[in-house]
Every structure is written in structure tokens, then in C-alpha cells.
Amino acid sequence: MRDGFGRAIDYLRLSVTDRCNLRCVYCLPEPAPRFAPSAGLLTDDEIVTLAGGFARLGVSKIRITGGEPLVRPGLPALVRRLASIPGINDLSLSTNGVLLADQAWELKAAGLGRVNISLDTLDPERFARITRFGRLKDVLSGIEAAMEAGLAPVKLNVVLAKGMNDDELGAFAALTEGRPLHVRFIELMPMGETGFFTPERRVPLGEMMAKAGPLEPAAQEQRPVGHGPARYYRRPGAAGTIGFISALSCGFCGSCNRVRLSSTGALIPCLDGDDGVDLRAPLREGAGADTLMALIRDAVRAKPESHGMAARLPAPGASPRLMCQIGG
Numbered sequence: 001m002r003d004g005f006g007r008a009i010d011y012l013r014l015s016v017t018d019r020c021n022l023r024c025v026y027c028l029p030e031p032a033p034r035f036a037p038s039a040g041l042l043t044d045d046e047i048v049t050l051a052g053g054f055a056r057l058g059v060s061k062i063r064i065t066g067g068e069p070l071v072r073p074g075l076p077a078l079v080r081r082l083a084s085i086p087g088i089n090d091l092s093l094s095t096n097g098v099l100l101a102d103q104a105w106e107l108k109a110a111g112l113g114r115v116n117i118s119l120d121t122l123d124p125e126r127f128a129r130i131t132r133f134g135r136l137k138d139v140l141s142g143i144e145a146a147m148e149a150g151l152a153p154v155k156l157n158v159v160l161a162k163g164m165n166d167d168e169l170g171a172f173a174a175l176t177e178g179r180p181l182h183v184r185f186i187e188l189m190p191m192g193e194t195g196f197f198t199p200e201r202r203v204p205l206g207e208m209m210a211k212a213g214p215l216e217p218a219a220q221e222q223r224p225v226g227h228g229p230a231r232y233y234r235r236p237g238a239a240g241t242i243g244f245i246s247a248l249s250c251g252f253c254g255s256c257n258r259v260r261l262s263s264t265g266a267l268i269p270c271l272d273g274d275d276g277v278d279l280r281a282p283l284r285e286g287a288g289a290d291t292l293m294a295l296i297r298d299a300v301r302a303k304p305e306s307h308g309m310a311a312r313l314p315a316p317g318a319s320p321r322l323m324c325q326i327g328g
């Protein structure tokens with residue numbers, strides 16, 4: 001399946017809930033937004049039907065996300081069904097890791113391949129401040145469980161912001177030295193009306209690299225499976241790698257291969273786009289597979305050439321939706 005600019009779209013980011021068990025300051029406003037009513041969330045059957053349509057159109061990779069996907073009841077059963085869709089050969093999960101220690105083995109047994117765990121600090125008090133109440137030790141247990149369960153490669157996603165955690169790049173980078181952990185530093189983006197993003201909070205790529213060093217480019221065979229827009233490096237002799245994802249600085253839209261399905265069934269062609277195309281209504285009105293696939297194809301064809309976040313930087317209006325509504 002190709003979009004209007006010839007890019008092959010083979011990757012679906014699938015949000016299974018908009019709810020989250022953390023309230024990260026750069027992700028959610030306080031008080032938290034009203035989440036979608038439960039009846040508005042896609043059911044397991046609906047998710048599997050739509051995912052099957054995407055797979056028939058050429059999607060081979062699915063990343064389950066949220067909100068926090070592990071708060072969705074019965075996730076392992078859904079994972080089992082997604083893993084058995086013909087054509088899906090890479091099934092992964094993005095999580096904040098809080099509930100992962102309890103679910104890692106069951107998810108692995110259900111067919112989950114690998115996990116990305118979001119973690120922005122290694123300091124317990126700072127963790128509680130950034131997430132507004134989370135406990136770092138829950139996430140650390142989740143990381144251990146993921147590694148023991150073989151949900152490999154385990155990647156840690158670290159969103160960076162000046163004054164929030166930009167003094168911790170070295171500590172995160174050191175985690176990759178002795179173990180096959182892959183740390184990716186992610187540039188803060190202006191998403192949703194959280195009031196957190198300002199251009200001054202961005203950590204430029206050069207500064208990230210200097211603070212994470214010493215670094216050498218990671219050879220192709222050293223890079224973890226599923227590398228998308230990250231540029232990968234490693235500390236000399238390290239077991240893991242260090243990636244940098246700079247959506248604003250690096251302009252990687254030209255090789256974008258992904259679309260997103262929200263937990264309420266909107267197909268969102270671009271992270272920074274409008275409300276997307278509603279697939280839930282036609283699905284609930286009884287549309288058949290051909291109709292749904294035609295809607296998907298049309299929405300993918302209309303995927304914008306690039307996001308507008310960098311262009312808006314001098315006066316950074318946030319993207320209309322919160323990250324928890326899109327899934328990152």
C-alpha cells in the first residue's frame with residue numbers, strides 16, 4: 001500500500017486505549033482530559049477486523065500503544081489474536097512499564113515480540129514529579145521482566161527536555177554498556193495543549209550526542225530490530241545501542257512508513273494531522289471488508305507529505321491532539 005507520495009506504508013501503530021496510569025507533565029494536562037466513553041473504544045473484535053484489513057493491504061508490523069496499553073483489560077488475549085493475523089510478522093508494544101512485571105511472560109506467550117518502555121529519569125523523586133505520581137521501581141521491575149521474558153530487543157524511550165532530565169543522558173547511555181538494552185533519546189514535540197512545550201526546552205541533537213558520548217556509529221548488524229527513524233550509535237564495546245529520534249530537527253518524513261489507528265477507530269495518517277478518518281462508524285454500521293479496505297486505502301493516499309511541527313517552531317502551536325489520544 002502506497003501513499004500519495006509513493007511511500008510504502010507497512011507499519012500500523014495501534015492504540016488500544018486512551019487511558020493512562022501516569023500523567024507525564026509533557027504528555028497530559030492537569031486536570032486530565034475526559035477520556036473517551038468505554039463504549040467508544042474499539043472492541044477486540046473490531047480491532048482484529050481492522051488490523052486484518054490493514055494486513056491484507058500490506059501492513060506487516062503492528063505496534064500496540066495507548067494511552068497505556070497494559071491498562072486495557074485482557075490485553076494478552078488481544079495480542080494472541082493480532083499475532084495470528086496472516087502477514088503480521090512484527091508485533092511490538094509501547095508501554096510505560098508500570099504493569100509490565102505482571103504481564104511480560106503472558107504477553108510473550110501470547111505472541112508479543114518485543115517492547116519499548118518509556119522512561120525519562122533514573123531518579124525516583126524526579127520520576128514521581130515527571131509522571132505526577134509514578135513509582136520508578138515499578139518500571140525498573142518491568143524492564144527486568146521484559147528482558148527475562150525475552151521480549152527482545154528491549155528499548156528504552158527517553159523524552160528529553162531542558163531542565164527536566166537533560167543532565168541524565170550519560171546515566172542512560174551507561175545502561176547500554178553491560179547489557180543489550182537499547183536507549184533512544186527522543187526530542188520533545190509540541191503535542192496537545194499541555195503548556196509544557198517551548199522551543200527553549202528542546203535539546204538539540206548535537207547536545208544530546210555530546211552528553212551521551214563517547215559514541216561511534218552502530219554497524220547495521222548491531223542495530224536493534226525495528227529501527228525506524230532513530231539514528232543509532234553505541235559506546236565503544238557496549239552491548240546495547242543509543243538512538244536519537246529528532247522529529248523536529250531531522251525531518252524524516254520522506255521515509256515515513258506508518259499510519260495510526262486511535263482507540264476510538266480513527267485512522268490518523270500523520271502524527272501532526274487532523275482528526276483522521278473514522279473507521280468505527282462504518283464498521284459498526286456493518287461495512288464489509290472491501291468497504292473498510294477502500295476507506296483505509298483512501299486515507300493512506302491522503303497522508304500529508306510531512307508534519308508541520310518544524311515550520312511552526314517560531315510560534316509553536318501544539319498539534320490538536322494529545323499524545324495519549326494518538327499513541328505516540
Ligand code: SAM
Binds near residue numbers: 095187323
Ligand atoms: N503509555 C505508553 C508509553 O508510555 O510508551 C504508550 C503511549 S505514550 C503517549 C508514547 C510515547 O509518547 C511515550 O514514549 C511518551 O514519552 C511519548 N510522548 C508523549 N508526549 C510527547 C511529546 N510531547 N513529545 C515527545 N514524545 C512524547
